[in-house]
Amino acid sequence: MRNDGLEEISWARAASVETPRRRARWRHVNLPNRYRLIFAGPVGAGKTTAVRALSDIPPVDTDVPISAGSTEFGDGEKTTTTVGLDYGAWKPTPEISVTLIGVPGQDRFAPARRRSSTADTRILLWLRADRSSLAADAAAWIPRFAGDGHRMVIAVSHCTEETLLTVRHVLTQVLDRYGIPANRVHAADARDRDSVMRVACAALDLPEEES
Numbered sequence: 001m002r003n004d005g006l007e008e009i010s011w012a013r014a015a016s017v018e019t020p021r022r023r024a025r026w027r028h029v030n031l032p033n034r035y036r037l038i039f040a041g042p043v044g045a046g047k048t049t050a051v052r053a054l055s056d057i058p059p060v061d062t063d064v065p066i067s068a069g070s071t072e073f074g075d076g077e078k079t080t081t082t083v084g085l086d087y088g089a090w091k092p093t094p095e096i097s098v099t100l101i102g103v104p105g106q107d108r109f110a111p112a113r114r115r116s117s118t119a120d121t122r123i124l125l126w127l128r129a130d131r132s133s134l135a136a137d138a139a140a141w142i143p144r145f146a147g148d149g150h151r152m153v154i155a156v157s158h159c160t161e162e163t164l165l166t167v168r169h170v171l172t173q174v175l176d177r178y179g180i181p182a183n184r185v186h187a188a189d190a191r192d193r194d195s196v197m198r199v200a201c202a203a204l205d206l207p208e209e210e211s
């Protein structure tokens with residue numbers, strides 16, 4: 001139960017049962033119907049790809065060819081990098097609008113990153129399971145959202161469900177440091193809409209009373 005006496009109900013659960021009574025309950029608890037979902041994380045983690053996969057509209061991106069060639073970031077498939085913001089929009093239900101904002105991974109484009117602590121903001125931190133810098137990347141990025149750890153879900157690309165336990169183990173120390181539960185870390189393929197939707201729903205479904 002919420003401490004204000006209202007029954008806690010997640011929008012995801014409410015949306016999955018499309019009955020008028022459930023919708024009335026969703027309105028009753030007055031959850032936000034507009035969200036901003038920030039896609040953050042290191043270069044090549046999959047932020048731009050994920051925004052493209054999830055957006056209902058043709059997304060706006062600010063990608064440019066990687067000047068030194070994709071091998072600069074150890075990924076033969078990646079030929080561009082984001083210098084400004086990615087921008088998309090997603091409506092998980094008719095009542096809810098989510099603005100999707102991808103930020104640049106490269107530090108030299110850091111001025112384009114946004115910090116926000118508004119109640120309607122959720123953060124999807126993208127990491128890569130196949131990077132030896134996995135824990136260091138998490139340690140570098142989580143504090144950039146200091147005070148917003150409760151609004152964050154971690155999506156790990158290049159990660160199978162089988163390797164997820166190993167990834168959570170590798171991240172244990174840094175997660176503990178910032179009080180982020182291990183079950184907030186999910187495997188996700190940024191190229192796959194359903195996969196991105198699952199982690200986006202997990203982020204929107206974080207308990208309201210913590211926000």
Ligand SMILES: Nc1nc2c(ncn2[C@@H]2O[C@H](COP(=O)(O)OP(=O)(O)OP(=O)(O)O)[C@@H](O)[C@H]2O)c(=O)[nH]1
Nearest residue numbers: 043044045046047048049081082105157158189190
């Ligand atoms: N094999 C595999 N490839 C993936 C997966 N997720 C993303 N990718 C690929 O990884 C690359 C990610 O590139 P981007 O989406 O540009 O990465 P970004 O995080 O926006 O990078 P910057 O904008 O440079 O910070 C793309 O080539 C994707 O196709 C995954 O789960 N498995």
Ligand SMILES: [Mg+2]
Nearest residue numbers: 047048081082
């Ligand atoms: Mg990008």
